[in-house]
Amino acid sequence: MSATISSRDMATAITDAAHRISATADYDDLIELAGPAGFVLIGEASHGTHEFYARRAELTRRLIAEKNFRIVALEADWPDMLRVHRYVAGRAEERNAAEALSDFRRFPAWMWRNTVMVEFVEWLRDWNQQRQAERERVGMFGLDLYSMHASIDSVLRYLDKVDPAAARRARHRYGCFEFFGEDPQAYGYATTRGQLESCEDEVVAQLADLRRKYGDLMSRDGQVAEDEFFYAEQNARLVANAERYYRSMFRGRDTSWNLRDQHMVETLQALVGHFDSGRSKIIVWAHNSHLGDARATQMSERGEWNVGQLARERYGREVFSIGFSTYSGTVTAASDWGGTAERKRVRPALAGSYEELFHNVGGPRFWLNLRERNDATELLRARRLERAIGVIYRPETERWSHYFEACLPEQFDAIVHLDETRALEPLERSSEWECGELPETYPEGL
DSSP, X not given: OOTTOOHHHHHHHHHHHOEEOSSGGGGHHXXXXXXXXXXXXXXXXXXXXXXXXXXXXXXXXXXXXXXXXXXXXXXXXXXXXXXXXXXXXXXXXXXXXXXXXXXXXXXXXXXXXXXXXHHHHHHHHHHHHTOOSGGGOOEEEEEEOOOHHHHHHHHHHHHHHHOHHHHHHHHHHHGGGGGGTTOHHHHHXXXXXXXXXXXXXXXXXXXXXXXXXXXXXXXXXXXXXXXHHHHHHHHHHHHHHHHHHHHHTTTOHHHHHHHHHHHHHHHHHHHHHHSGGGTOEEEEXXXXXXXXXXXXXXXXXXXXXXXXXXXXXHHGGGEEEEEEEOSEEEEEEBSSTTOOOEEEEEOOOOTTBHHHHHHHHOOSEEEEETTSOSHHHHHHTSOEEEEOBOXXXXXXXXHHHHEEEEOHHHHOSEEEEESEEOBOOBSSOOHHHHHOOOOTTTTTTO
Protein backbone atom coordinates (compact mmCIF):
# COMPACT_ATOMS: atom_id res chain seq x y z
CA MET A 1 0.00 0.00 0.00
CA SER A 2 1.15 3.54 -0.60
CA ALA A 3 3.08 5.33 2.12
CA THR A 4 0.83 8.34 1.51
CA ILE A 5 -2.42 6.50 2.13
CA SER A 6 -5.01 8.73 3.82
CA SER A 7 -6.29 8.26 7.35
CA ARG A 8 -9.73 7.54 5.91
CA ASP A 9 -8.36 4.77 3.68
CA MET A 10 -6.43 3.34 6.64
CA ALA A 11 -9.59 3.20 8.71
CA THR A 12 -11.49 1.61 5.81
CA ALA A 13 -8.90 -1.14 5.40
CA ILE A 14 -9.05 -1.97 9.12
CA THR A 15 -12.85 -1.79 9.15
CA ASP A 16 -13.00 -4.32 6.31
CA ALA A 17 -10.73 -6.75 8.18
CA ALA A 18 -12.15 -6.24 11.69
CA HIS A 19 -14.26 -8.82 13.50
CA ARG A 20 -16.80 -6.81 15.48
CA ILE A 21 -17.41 -7.86 19.07
CA SER A 22 -20.84 -7.59 20.64
CA ALA A 23 -21.33 -11.05 22.14
CA THR A 24 -19.31 -14.11 23.18
CA ALA A 25 -20.00 -15.77 19.84
CA ASP A 26 -18.03 -13.01 18.12
CA TYR A 27 -14.86 -14.71 19.40
CA ASP A 28 -15.71 -18.01 17.66
CA ASP A 29 -13.25 -17.46 14.81
CA LEU A 30 -10.51 -16.37 17.23
CA ILE A 31 -11.01 -19.55 19.28
CA GLU A 32 -10.75 -21.62 16.09
CA LEU A 33 -7.54 -19.83 15.11
CA ALA A 34 -5.92 -20.27 18.51
CA GLY A 35 -7.30 -23.73 19.31
CA PRO A 36 -4.78 -25.91 17.43
CA ALA A 37 -1.78 -24.23 19.12
CA GLY A 38 0.09 -25.82 22.00
CA PHE A 39 0.67 -22.43 23.63
CA VAL A 40 -1.80 -19.54 23.57
CA LEU A 41 -0.26 -16.36 24.99
CA ILE A 42 -2.93 -13.84 26.04
CA GLY A 43 -1.62 -10.39 26.91
CA GLU A 44 -2.84 -7.13 28.39
CA ALA A 45 -1.87 -3.54 27.66
CA SER A 46 -2.00 -2.68 31.37
CA HIS A 47 -1.91 -4.54 34.67
CA GLY A 48 -5.07 -2.80 35.85
CA THR A 49 -7.84 -2.91 33.21
CA HIS A 50 -11.05 -4.81 33.93
CA GLU A 51 -11.86 -5.65 30.31
CA PHE A 52 -8.43 -7.14 29.61
CA TYR A 53 -8.77 -9.50 32.57
CA ALA A 54 -12.43 -10.31 31.86
CA ARG A 55 -11.98 -11.00 28.13
CA ARG A 56 -8.82 -13.01 28.81
CA ALA A 57 -10.72 -15.14 31.33
CA GLU A 58 -13.58 -15.57 28.83
CA LEU A 59 -11.20 -16.74 26.09
CA THR A 60 -9.46 -19.06 28.54
CA ARG A 61 -12.72 -20.69 29.64
CA ARG A 62 -13.57 -21.41 26.02
CA LEU A 63 -10.10 -22.76 25.20
CA ILE A 64 -10.34 -25.09 28.19
CA ALA A 65 -13.87 -26.27 27.40
CA GLU A 66 -13.61 -26.45 23.61
CA LYS A 67 -9.92 -26.97 22.78
CA ASN A 68 -8.60 -29.09 25.67
CA PHE A 69 -6.13 -26.67 27.23
CA ARG A 70 -5.09 -27.98 30.62
CA ILE A 71 -2.61 -25.51 32.17
CA VAL A 72 -2.99 -21.78 32.87
CA ALA A 73 0.36 -20.10 33.61
CA LEU A 74 0.41 -16.51 34.84
CA GLU A 75 2.81 -13.62 35.38
CA ALA A 76 2.62 -14.33 39.11
CA ASP A 77 4.87 -15.79 41.80
CA TRP A 78 5.15 -19.58 41.89
CA PRO A 79 4.49 -20.22 45.61
CA ASP A 80 1.58 -17.77 45.82
CA MET A 81 -0.12 -19.23 42.76
CA LEU A 82 0.60 -22.77 43.94
CA ARG A 83 -1.84 -22.15 46.79
CA VAL A 84 -4.44 -21.21 44.16
CA HIS A 85 -3.60 -24.33 42.14
CA ARG A 86 -4.21 -26.52 45.17
CA TYR A 87 -7.56 -24.79 45.68
CA VAL A 88 -8.74 -25.33 42.10
CA ALA A 89 -7.44 -28.91 42.25
CA GLY A 90 -9.49 -29.58 45.39
CA ARG A 91 -6.39 -30.24 47.52
CA ALA A 92 -6.71 -27.28 49.88
CA GLU A 93 -8.87 -26.26 52.84
CA GLU A 94 -9.54 -22.66 51.80
CA ARG A 95 -13.21 -21.75 51.89
CA ASN A 96 -13.23 -19.64 48.73
CA ALA A 97 -11.13 -18.14 45.94
CA ALA A 98 -10.46 -14.87 47.79
CA GLU A 99 -8.89 -16.86 50.62
CA ALA A 100 -6.86 -18.97 48.18
CA LEU A 101 -5.49 -15.74 46.67
CA SER A 102 -4.51 -14.29 50.03
CA ASP A 103 -0.77 -15.05 49.66
CA PHE A 104 -0.65 -12.19 47.14
CA ARG A 105 0.18 -9.51 49.68
CA ARG A 106 3.14 -7.67 48.24
CA PHE A 107 2.84 -4.81 45.75
CA PRO A 108 1.00 -4.92 43.35
CA ALA A 109 -1.55 -7.17 45.08
CA TRP A 110 -4.42 -5.99 42.86
CA MET A 111 -2.90 -7.78 39.86
CA TRP A 112 -4.22 -11.06 41.26
CA ARG A 113 -6.44 -10.05 44.17
CA ASN A 114 -9.28 -8.63 42.10
CA THR A 115 -12.89 -9.44 41.32
CA VAL A 116 -12.22 -11.00 37.90
CA MET A 117 -9.64 -13.39 39.34
CA VAL A 118 -12.00 -14.50 42.10
CA GLU A 119 -14.70 -15.32 39.55
CA PHE A 120 -12.28 -17.19 37.27
CA VAL A 121 -10.68 -19.21 40.08
CA GLU A 122 -14.11 -20.29 41.32
CA TRP A 123 -15.08 -21.29 37.76
CA LEU A 124 -11.90 -23.34 37.40
CA ARG A 125 -12.49 -25.13 40.71
CA ASP A 126 -16.04 -25.99 39.60
CA TRP A 127 -14.71 -27.22 36.25
CA ASN A 128 -12.24 -29.56 37.95
CA GLN A 129 -14.80 -30.88 40.41
CA GLN A 130 -17.01 -31.95 37.52
CA ARG A 131 -14.19 -33.95 35.86
CA GLN A 132 -13.46 -37.49 37.01
CA ALA A 133 -10.46 -38.06 34.76
CA GLU A 134 -7.26 -36.37 35.95
CA ARG A 135 -6.26 -35.58 32.35
CA GLU A 136 -9.36 -33.38 31.97
CA ARG A 137 -8.56 -31.21 35.01
CA VAL A 138 -6.78 -27.88 34.73
CA GLY A 139 -3.82 -26.60 36.75
CA MET A 140 -2.96 -22.98 37.51
CA PHE A 141 0.68 -21.93 38.07
CA GLY A 142 2.88 -18.85 38.44
CA LEU A 143 5.84 -18.05 36.20
CA ASP A 144 7.55 -15.16 37.97
CA LEU A 145 10.62 -15.05 40.24
CA TYR A 146 10.12 -12.22 42.73
CA SER A 147 9.25 -14.63 45.56
CA MET A 148 12.77 -15.61 46.66
CA HIS A 149 12.07 -15.74 50.40
CA ALA A 150 8.63 -17.33 50.05
CA SER A 151 10.19 -19.98 47.81
CA ILE A 152 12.95 -20.61 50.36
CA ASP A 153 10.28 -21.16 53.01
CA SER A 154 8.43 -23.55 50.70
CA VAL A 155 11.56 -25.63 50.05
CA LEU A 156 12.25 -25.86 53.77
CA ARG A 157 8.67 -26.88 54.59
CA TYR A 158 8.83 -29.62 51.97
CA LEU A 159 12.17 -30.97 53.23
CA ASP A 160 11.02 -30.82 56.85
CA LYS A 161 8.30 -33.32 55.89
CA VAL A 162 10.31 -35.69 53.71
CA ASP A 163 13.96 -35.44 54.85
CA PRO A 164 14.76 -33.50 58.06
CA ALA A 165 18.52 -33.93 57.59
CA ALA A 166 18.30 -32.39 54.12
CA ALA A 167 16.20 -29.59 55.61
CA ARG A 168 18.99 -28.77 58.07
CA ARG A 169 21.52 -28.56 55.23
CA ALA A 170 19.16 -26.34 53.24
CA ARG A 171 18.68 -23.98 56.21
CA HIS A 172 22.43 -23.64 56.51
CA ARG A 173 22.80 -22.82 52.81
CA TYR A 174 19.88 -20.39 52.66
CA GLY A 175 21.16 -18.74 55.86
CA CYS A 176 23.50 -16.87 53.53
CA PHE A 177 20.66 -14.37 52.97
CA GLU A 178 19.81 -13.80 56.64
CA PHE A 179 21.79 -10.57 57.02
CA PHE A 180 19.37 -8.81 54.62
CA GLY A 181 16.11 -10.15 56.01
CA GLU A 182 13.27 -9.83 53.50
CA ASP A 183 15.03 -7.29 51.23
CA PRO A 184 16.55 -9.10 48.22
CA GLN A 185 17.33 -5.80 46.47
CA ALA A 186 19.64 -4.82 49.33
CA TYR A 187 21.36 -8.18 48.93
CA GLY A 188 21.78 -7.57 45.19
CA TYR A 189 23.18 -4.09 45.76
CA ALA A 190 25.67 -5.23 48.41
CA THR A 191 27.00 -8.11 46.34
CA THR A 192 27.27 -6.01 43.18
CA ARG A 193 29.26 -3.36 45.08
CA GLY A 194 31.58 -6.03 46.45
CA GLN A 195 30.44 -5.50 50.05
CA LEU A 196 29.43 -9.14 50.40
CA GLU A 197 30.14 -12.49 48.75
CA SER A 198 27.20 -13.73 46.72
CA CYS A 199 25.09 -16.73 47.74
CA GLU A 200 25.24 -18.18 44.24
CA ASP A 201 27.20 -21.29 45.18
CA GLU A 202 24.84 -22.07 48.06
CA VAL A 203 21.59 -21.82 46.08
CA VAL A 204 22.98 -23.82 43.15
CA ALA A 205 24.25 -26.49 45.53
CA GLN A 206 20.83 -26.69 47.18
CA LEU A 207 19.07 -27.16 43.85
CA ALA A 208 21.54 -29.88 42.85
CA ASP A 209 21.17 -31.60 46.25
CA LEU A 210 17.39 -31.66 45.90
CA ARG A 211 17.55 -33.08 42.39
CA ARG A 212 19.91 -35.86 43.53
CA LYS A 213 17.26 -37.03 45.99
CA TYR A 214 14.58 -37.47 43.33
CA GLY A 215 14.81 -41.27 43.23
CA ASP A 216 14.61 -41.72 47.00
CA LEU A 217 11.69 -39.34 47.42
CA MET A 218 9.71 -40.83 44.52
CA SER A 219 9.60 -44.28 46.10
CA ARG A 220 6.96 -43.15 48.60
CA ASP A 221 3.53 -41.86 47.57
CA GLY A 222 3.11 -42.18 43.81
CA GLN A 223 1.75 -39.19 41.87
CA VAL A 224 1.24 -37.00 44.94
CA ALA A 225 4.93 -37.39 45.83
CA GLU A 226 5.88 -36.70 42.20
CA ASP A 227 3.87 -33.46 42.16
CA GLU A 228 5.13 -32.26 45.54
CA PHE A 229 8.73 -32.89 44.53
CA PHE A 230 8.14 -30.98 41.29
CA TYR A 231 6.69 -28.01 43.19
CA ALA A 232 9.67 -27.98 45.58
CA GLU A 233 12.17 -28.30 42.75
CA GLN A 234 10.61 -25.31 40.96
CA ASN A 235 10.87 -23.28 44.17
CA ALA A 236 14.55 -24.22 44.54
CA ARG A 237 15.21 -23.33 40.89
CA LEU A 238 13.37 -20.05 41.43
CA VAL A 239 15.63 -19.19 44.39
CA ALA A 240 18.72 -19.82 42.25
CA ASN A 241 17.40 -17.68 39.39
CA ALA A 242 16.11 -14.94 41.72
CA GLU A 243 19.53 -14.71 43.35
CA ARG A 244 21.03 -14.00 39.92
CA TYR A 245 18.18 -11.63 39.06
CA TYR A 246 18.60 -9.42 42.13
CA ARG A 247 22.35 -9.17 41.50
CA SER A 248 21.69 -8.28 37.86
CA MET A 249 19.33 -5.40 38.72
CA PHE A 250 22.30 -3.11 39.33
CA ARG A 251 24.09 -4.02 36.10
CA GLY A 252 21.46 -2.86 33.60
CA ARG A 253 17.77 -3.22 32.78
CA ASP A 254 18.35 -5.50 29.79
CA THR A 255 20.20 -8.12 31.86
CA SER A 256 17.59 -8.33 34.61
CA TRP A 257 14.68 -8.29 32.13
CA ASN A 258 16.24 -11.13 30.12
CA LEU A 259 16.90 -13.23 33.21
CA ARG A 260 13.31 -12.81 34.35
CA ASP A 261 11.74 -13.75 31.01
CA GLN A 262 14.19 -16.63 30.58
CA HIS A 263 13.04 -17.95 33.95
CA MET A 264 9.40 -17.72 32.85
CA VAL A 265 10.13 -19.74 29.72
CA GLU A 266 12.09 -22.31 31.71
CA THR A 267 9.06 -22.67 33.97
CA LEU A 268 6.81 -23.21 30.95
CA GLN A 269 9.18 -25.90 29.73
CA ALA A 270 9.17 -27.54 33.17
CA LEU A 271 5.34 -27.56 33.19
CA VAL A 272 5.29 -29.11 29.72
CA GLY A 273 7.75 -31.78 30.83
CA HIS A 274 5.99 -32.64 34.08
CA PHE A 275 2.36 -32.91 33.01
CA ASP A 276 1.20 -35.63 30.62
CA SER A 277 4.72 -36.13 29.23
CA GLY A 278 4.50 -32.81 27.43
CA ARG A 279 1.04 -33.25 25.91
CA SER A 280 -0.72 -30.58 27.99
CA LYS A 281 -1.68 -27.42 26.13
CA ILE A 282 -0.86 -24.19 27.96
CA ILE A 283 -2.46 -20.74 28.18
CA VAL A 284 -0.20 -17.92 29.39
CA TRP A 285 -1.41 -14.68 30.96
CA ALA A 286 1.05 -11.79 31.11
CA HIS A 287 1.56 -8.22 29.93
CA ASN A 288 1.80 -7.52 26.20
CA SER A 289 5.43 -6.55 26.73
CA HIS A 290 6.22 -10.12 27.83
CA LEU A 291 4.11 -11.99 25.27
CA GLY A 292 4.40 -9.99 22.04
CA ASP A 293 7.55 -10.98 20.13
CA ALA A 294 10.30 -8.62 21.33
CA ARG A 295 12.00 -8.73 17.91
CA ALA A 296 9.10 -6.66 16.54
CA THR A 297 9.61 -3.84 19.08
CA GLN A 298 12.21 -1.42 20.38
CA MET A 299 13.05 -3.99 23.05
CA SER A 300 15.32 -5.82 20.61
CA GLU A 301 17.30 -2.62 20.01
CA ARG A 302 18.11 -2.62 23.74
CA GLY A 303 19.25 -6.23 23.61
CA GLU A 304 16.11 -7.51 25.37
CA TRP A 305 14.17 -10.66 24.60
CA ASN A 306 10.92 -11.87 26.13
CA VAL A 307 8.64 -14.86 26.61
CA GLY A 308 6.93 -14.31 23.25
CA GLN A 309 10.20 -14.33 21.32
CA LEU A 310 11.73 -17.28 23.16
CA ALA A 311 8.54 -19.33 22.88
CA ARG A 312 8.28 -18.66 19.14
CA GLU A 313 11.95 -19.54 18.64
CA ARG A 314 11.50 -22.85 20.47
CA TYR A 315 7.97 -23.89 19.47
CA GLY A 316 7.33 -22.02 16.21
CA ARG A 317 3.75 -22.19 14.92
CA GLU A 318 2.73 -24.03 18.08
CA VAL A 319 2.57 -20.55 19.64
CA PHE A 320 -0.43 -18.24 19.10
CA SER A 321 -0.25 -14.81 20.74
CA ILE A 322 -3.12 -12.40 21.40
CA GLY A 323 -2.55 -8.77 22.37
CA PHE A 324 -4.97 -6.18 23.76
CA SER A 325 -5.23 -2.43 23.28
CA THR A 326 -7.44 0.45 24.44
CA TYR A 327 -7.83 4.13 23.54
CA SER A 328 -9.04 5.68 26.82
CA GLY A 329 -10.92 5.08 30.08
CA THR A 330 -9.64 4.35 33.59
CA VAL A 331 -6.99 2.03 35.01
CA THR A 332 -5.92 0.73 38.40
CA ALA A 333 -2.28 1.70 38.91
CA ALA A 334 0.08 3.37 41.37
CA SER A 335 2.01 6.61 40.95
CA ASP A 336 5.24 5.07 42.27
CA TRP A 337 6.58 1.60 42.96
CA GLY A 338 5.10 0.30 46.19
CA GLY A 339 2.43 3.01 46.21
CA THR A 340 -1.28 2.80 46.83
CA ALA A 341 -3.57 1.46 44.11
CA GLU A 342 -5.41 4.39 42.51
CA ARG A 343 -8.16 4.59 39.92
CA LYS A 344 -6.58 6.81 37.27
CA ARG A 345 -7.87 8.21 34.01
CA VAL A 346 -6.17 6.86 30.90
CA ARG A 347 -5.47 9.73 28.54
CA PRO A 348 -6.63 9.40 24.93
CA ALA A 349 -3.95 7.65 22.89
CA LEU A 350 -1.22 9.71 21.28
CA ALA A 351 -1.27 10.69 17.63
CA GLY A 352 0.63 8.22 15.50
CA SER A 353 -0.17 5.26 17.74
CA TYR A 354 -1.92 2.01 16.90
CA GLU A 355 -4.48 2.88 19.57
CA GLU A 356 -5.37 6.17 17.88
CA LEU A 357 -5.62 4.40 14.53
CA PHE A 358 -8.01 1.80 15.95
CA HIS A 359 -10.07 4.52 17.65
CA ASN A 360 -10.55 6.22 14.30
CA VAL A 361 -12.08 3.04 12.89
CA GLY A 362 -15.14 3.98 14.91
CA GLY A 363 -16.08 0.60 16.36
CA PRO A 364 -16.07 0.23 20.15
CA ARG A 365 -14.80 -3.37 20.16
CA PHE A 366 -13.19 -5.55 17.49
CA TRP A 367 -10.35 -7.97 16.86
CA LEU A 368 -8.01 -8.49 13.93
CA ASN A 369 -6.40 -11.65 12.59
CA LEU A 370 -2.82 -10.50 12.07
CA ARG A 371 -1.79 -13.75 10.38
CA GLU A 372 -4.14 -12.91 7.52
CA ARG A 373 -2.69 -11.27 4.39
CA ASN A 374 -4.87 -8.30 3.53
CA ASP A 375 -4.67 -4.52 3.16
CA ALA A 376 -5.06 -4.01 6.91
CA THR A 377 -2.18 -6.25 7.98
CA GLU A 378 0.07 -4.81 5.27
CA LEU A 379 -0.82 -1.31 6.47
CA LEU A 380 -0.15 -2.21 10.10
CA ARG A 381 3.40 -3.31 9.29
CA ALA A 382 4.47 0.32 9.28
CA ARG A 383 5.97 0.83 12.74
CA ARG A 384 3.87 2.91 15.08
CA LEU A 385 3.73 3.85 18.71
CA GLU A 386 2.13 1.31 21.04
CA ARG A 387 1.06 2.00 24.63
CA ALA A 388 2.08 -0.09 27.64
CA ILE A 389 0.90 0.64 31.19
CA GLY A 390 2.33 -1.60 33.90
CA VAL A 391 1.60 -1.26 37.60
CA ILE A 392 2.66 2.40 37.51
CA TYR A 393 0.91 5.02 35.36
CA ARG A 394 2.42 8.48 34.93
CA PRO A 395 0.29 10.43 32.45
CA GLU A 396 2.47 13.52 32.93
CA THR A 397 5.28 11.67 31.11
CA GLU A 398 2.97 9.65 28.88
CA ARG A 399 5.16 9.48 25.75
CA TRP A 400 8.39 8.45 27.45
CA SER A 401 6.93 6.32 30.22
CA HIS A 402 4.27 4.38 28.33
CA TYR A 403 4.99 4.18 24.60
CA PHE A 404 7.40 2.28 22.39
CA GLU A 405 7.60 1.59 18.67
CA ALA A 406 6.42 -1.75 17.33
CA CYS A 407 5.36 -3.64 14.21
CA LEU A 408 2.07 -5.14 15.35
CA PRO A 409 1.64 -8.01 12.82
CA GLU A 410 5.10 -9.32 13.71
CA GLN A 411 4.48 -8.86 17.43
CA PHE A 412 1.14 -10.73 17.76
CA ASP A 413 -1.00 -13.20 15.84
CA ALA A 414 -4.20 -11.34 16.79
CA ILE A 415 -5.07 -8.05 18.47
CA VAL A 416 -8.24 -7.28 20.43
CA HIS A 417 -9.12 -3.57 20.61
CA LEU A 418 -11.53 -2.34 23.30
CA ASP A 419 -11.86 1.37 22.71
CA GLU A 420 -12.94 2.51 26.19
CA THR A 421 -12.12 0.47 29.27
CA ARG A 422 -12.46 0.74 33.04
CA ALA A 423 -10.27 0.14 36.05
CA LEU A 424 -9.80 -3.36 37.42
CA GLU A 425 -11.52 -3.65 40.81
CA PRO A 426 -9.18 -4.71 43.66
CA LEU A 427 -10.52 -6.84 46.50
CA GLU A 428 -9.09 -4.28 48.92
CA ARG A 429 -10.09 -0.82 47.68
CA SER A 430 -8.27 2.19 49.10
CA SER A 431 -9.88 5.58 49.56
CA GLU A 432 -7.74 6.80 46.63
CA TRP A 433 -9.21 4.09 44.43
CA GLU A 434 -12.77 4.77 45.58
CA CYS A 435 -12.49 8.50 44.87
CA GLY A 436 -10.74 8.07 41.55
CA GLU A 437 -8.91 10.84 39.77
CA LEU A 438 -10.39 14.33 39.47
CA PRO A 439 -11.22 15.43 35.92
CA GLU A 440 -8.71 17.75 34.23
CA THR A 441 -11.32 20.53 34.20
CA TYR A 442 -11.65 20.57 38.01
CA PRO A 443 -12.68 23.00 39.47
CA GLU A 444 -13.71 24.82 36.29
CA GLY A 445 -15.79 21.86 35.18
CA LEU A 446 -18.03 21.85 38.26
